Amino acid sequence: MHIQKTLIDAHNESLYQRHTDEYASLSAQLQQRGIHVPGIVAKIKDFQVAIPSWALGAGGTRFGRFSIGGEPGSLEQKLDDVGLLHALTHSAGAVSLHIPWDLPGDAAAIRQQAAALGLCFDAVNSNTFQDQADQGYSYKFGSLCHVSEATRRQAIDHNLYVVEIGQMLGSKSITVWLADGASFPGQLNFRRALDHTRRALQEIYAGLPTDWSMFIEYKAYEPNFYAMVIQDWGTSHLLAQQCGERAFSLVDLGHHHPNTNIEQIVATLIAQGKLGGFHFNDSKYGDDDLTVGSIKPYQLFLIFNELVYGMNHNHAGNPALAWMIDASHNLKDPLEDLLQSLEAIRLAYAQALLINQKDLEAAQMENDVARCQEILQDAYRTDVRPLLRQARLEKGAAIEPFRLYRDLDVRKQLIRERGSKTVATGL
Ligand code: PSV
Ligand code: MN
Numbered sequence: 001m002h003i004q005k006t007l008i009d010a011h012n013e014s015l016y017q018r019h020t021d022e023y024a025s026l027s028a029q030l031q032q033r034g035i036h037v038p039g040i041v042a043k044i045k046d047f048q049v050a051i052p053s054w055a056l057g058a059g060g061t062r063f064g065r066f067s068i069g070g071e072p073g074s075l076e077q078k079l080d081d082v083g084l085l086h087a088l089t090h091s092a093g094a095v096s097l098h099i100p101w102d103l104p105g106d107a108a109a110i111r112q113q114a115a116a117l118g119l120c121f122d123a124v125n126s127n128t129f130q131d132q133a134d135q136g137y138s139y140k141f142g143s144l145c146h147v148s149e150a151t152r153r154q155a156i157d158h159n160l161y162v163v164e165i166g167q168m169l170g171s172k173s174i175t176v177w178l179a180d181g182a183s184f185p186g187q188l189n190f191r192r193a194l195d196h197t198r199r200a201l202q203e204i205y206a207g208l209p210t211d212w213s214m215f216i217e218y219k220a221y222e223p224n225f226y227a228m229v230i231q232d233w234g235t236s237h238l239l240a241q242q243c244g245e246r247a248f249s250l251v252d253l254g255h256h257h258p259n260t261n262i263e264q265i266v267a268t269l270i271a272q273g274k275l276g277g278f279h280f281n282d283s284k285y286g287d288d289d290l291t292v293g294s295i296k297p298y299q300l301f302l303i304f305n306e307l308v309y310g311m312n313h314n315h316a317g318n319p320a321l322a323w324m325i326d327a328s329h330n331l332k333d334p335l336e337d338l339l340q341s342l343e344a345i346r347l348a349y350a351q352a353l354l355i356n357q358k359d360l361e362a363a364q365m366e367n368d369v370a371r372c373q374e375i376l377q378d379a380y381r382t383d384v385r386p387l388l389r390q391a392r393l394e395k396g397a398a399i400e401p402f403r404l405y406r407d408l409d410v411r412k413q414l415i416r417e418r419g420s421k422t423v424a425t426g427l
Pocket of ligand 2: 252326
């Protein structure tokens with residue numbers, strides 16, 4: 001299914017007057033605060049977030065999975081779904097694939113289809129956390145960290161194969177997330193496991209094309225509950241440093257212990273030039289993979305504050321970040337959920353752009369703690385939705401994508417086209 005431009009234009013037409021009034025009123029307020037509104041709108045227009053191919057179907061929990069209906073049953077249909085999101089928002093212009101979940105049969109045709117939808121391929125993801133039917137050795141007890149050399153070799157070769165697939169599609173980076181670890185004390189020799197992992201990552205890194213980067217994702221726990229080999233940003237950063245200058249840490253918001261100060265981690269990694277990518281989601285307890293901004297929108301704003309500050313004071317030459325939504329949908333329509341996540345990410349970004357960095361620095365230098373808080377919360381409490389709507393209007397996207405999605409009854413049409421029983425690959 002594709003959304004005709006005429007439908008988007010008609011939707012925009014119907015909301016135009018109300019939006020224009022709201023935008024004019026917010027612009028006047030912001031101008032009084034010394035903010036250059038078109039500059040902010042331009043930045044929002046440029047901000048693109050990748051959609052992972054595994055987030056387009058129903059996720060499920062270990063207790064069950066409830067079908068959503070109209071789920072994409074092939075890579076082509078997954079691209080079509082991302083195309084829908086992009087047509088509605090003009091902010092989801094990239095796809096991140098998981099191999100072998102999304103092996104392209106005909107890479108040239110897939111690339112062509114993506115280009116026609118205005119999409120490119122962001123980081124490719126390897127998968128050594130599950131066994132595939134045709135593989136020789138099991139990853140039950142780890143992959144890159146495994147005690148057996150043959151298993152490690154198989155996992156290294158898989159990563160290099162993923163890079164080859166990515167090259168055919170025009171990707172420029174690989175994200176490595178390992179489920180490797182131990183669920184019981186004594187199961188793992190920590191030093192040996194980390195050493196094997198380092199050597200394996202170095203070998204994968206050595207096999208990358210020279211214009212490729214590697215992102216090393218960490219996770220505090222799950223699926224292993226006693227120890228994960230790459231458990232935190234420090235371990236990921238260490239490994240990235242040991243691999244080389246095109247290896248970076250990747251922060252997934254759900255991969256920390258509760259109450260971890262993620263914004264501080266972001267600040268530290270950018271200052272080292274070692275933050276490569278970001279997986280957005282939200283959580284109350286663990287890696288809940290909930291809609292971005294649904295639980296802790298203030299934390300998201302504080303993270304964006306560090307990202308904006310970091311990129312404006314980029315002495316260490318941190319590269320442009322690979323942004324991706326890494327969520328799972330058990331209750332909501334995945335496309336609606338992703339629309340909400342895209343909105344939440346851009347709201348936090350826009351609010352962070354409003355922070356008066358000069359005033360904040362002055363207040364910090366005077367140890368004026370209360371004033372620092374006022375400055376941050378002044379930005380956070382501004383309703384920036386008209387800025388996002390303006391950015392979409394200027395780009396030819398829908399002023400209110402969620403509303404148009406509902407008005408067009410997109411899910412019903414997808415169910416009619418694909419049936420109610422299709423199952424998308426993913427978690
Ligand atoms: C693991 O929890 C993770 O966040 C990694 O990014 C995986 O690649 C992704 O989820 C999907 O399994
Ligand atoms: Mn992730």
